[in-house]
Amino acid sequence: MVKLREFTRNPNIKIGLIMIGILVLIGISSPLISPYDPFQQDLMESLQPPSFKHPFGTDLYGRDVMSRVIWGAWIAIKICVIGVGIAFIVGNLAGAFAGYYGGWTDTIIMRIVDSILAFPFLVLVIAIMAIFGPGLRNLYFAIAVVSWCQFARIVRSKYISEKEADYVMAAKAVGFPDKRIIFGHLLPNAIAPTVVYASLDCALVILLAASLSFIGVGAQPPVPEWGAQIAEGRQLFQVAWWVATFPALGIMYTVIGCSMLGDGLRDRLAG
């Protein structure tokens, strides 16, 4: 087993882990550390610039932008954990079956994957959101439906190259059932590239979710999702730049954290 110490020697992994760790801490403790209630309107305090009272200023309804950005961290975490989590599990299973069994199983699964990947990522998610209606819960679902495909592709190619290995042959010769070979023997050897991709996919998914909320088909106001907040600050950019800018910084922070972790893991695990 590789030790954690060996991983954190890579500067990208170290910085990425620290950044995401801080984000998770902020997200989990958001009800405790946010200075105001993110939904509390105070029209007397509308569009106040950043100050000691409101470090990130206030939005049109006088809500504290800092509190809303902090609550947005929790939503971002939920999007990653649920959306990418489902995609990770489904993609690993589908890819494993396709790669291990080959033949018709492989053909059917991979043709479905190819067809879903034929749509532009964003367009298919928009179509799914149009069918099932906007909102956070459908957003998790739509993201999972689209992003399991890449996982399946990665896992499949790994299983194909790995299933001829001696240890698999030996396990087969001993007469282990397929289930045990797939999950007990192959999975630990094939999971590394998908973990790398999961980290990079979180970065993509955060951007995607924000785009969807920005154009109005993702999270709906008053949910303090970062993209939705930028949409609310869109018309106010000239008079109140802070309404749209601080949520954007939240997105950038999260995406940088995830991509650095992903890049670092790729260097570490591939090398």
Place this chain on the structure above:
Amino acid sequence: MSLERYALKRFLEIIPVFFIVLFIVFLMLHFIPGDPAKNILGIMATPERLEQLRETLGLNEPVHKQFYRFIGRLVHGDLGRSIRYMAPITTLIFSRLKVTLSLVLMSAVICIIFSLPISLYAAKKHGKLPDYAVGVSSLLIFSMPEFWTGLLFLNIFALKFGWFPTGGWGSGLLNNMYHLFLPSLILSLFLTALVTRTLRSDMLEVLQKEYIRLARTYGFSEVRIYTKYALKNALLPTITVIGLNLGWLLGSSVVIETVFSLPGIGAMLLDAVIVRDYPLIQGISLVFALAIMLNNYIVDILYGIIDPRIYRE
């Protein structure tokens, strides 16, 4: 295997995918929870209107018959009629295709203009400050949501300085390019960062090769080594990256068209989502998917032409 056979083989592989894509698009209408007609017209609709809409959408027939009809209409280039615009969807899409295609093409051109020199420079200065600067800025560009960058540029360069129009679509080629400049610049940022990264690392790999060392011992100039010998071989993966990401550009164009209020297909898709014009959503998704499939096919074949090793096994 010859190039023709390779092209044919790739084409045959696409056919099942094409039918599954058709099926997914067809099913969109049937995945709507509850009664699609009620969903489109709202709860205030009269039973007569609902019945009429069900009839036009063909929802009263058995599902397999509906699918045959869907395919049959497609063969004639008929995607159905939009509920909101009261017009054939094919006509609607064609009228807006120009904007979206120009946007995507112009972004691709901007991407090439910027990423080629930058990545060559970063590879030349490998391990030095400019190399790190390029690395850090590409990470920053990756992380910026493009709709926010769009808003920022729109507010600074169009509203504050008045250098560019705030949106919309002009008339005439030059005027349109002027209108498209800011949107395509923003749209190309992501791809530029990606291509710069890919090309830089491929250049570094190629520069280690024996034939480059040989060229150096011949005393060729660095410019000649970089552009003539190294770039040619490093460019292959880059072409794939650009080609395969044209689809990503097409998807992102939805967001960019919204920010810059361009009358493209993406903006129309969003309109369709807001008024629940499901036939139009189906039509646009299908056209986008077909465009990407065609694009990926062309990229595959081009790749084969450039590097015949791919199919000569």
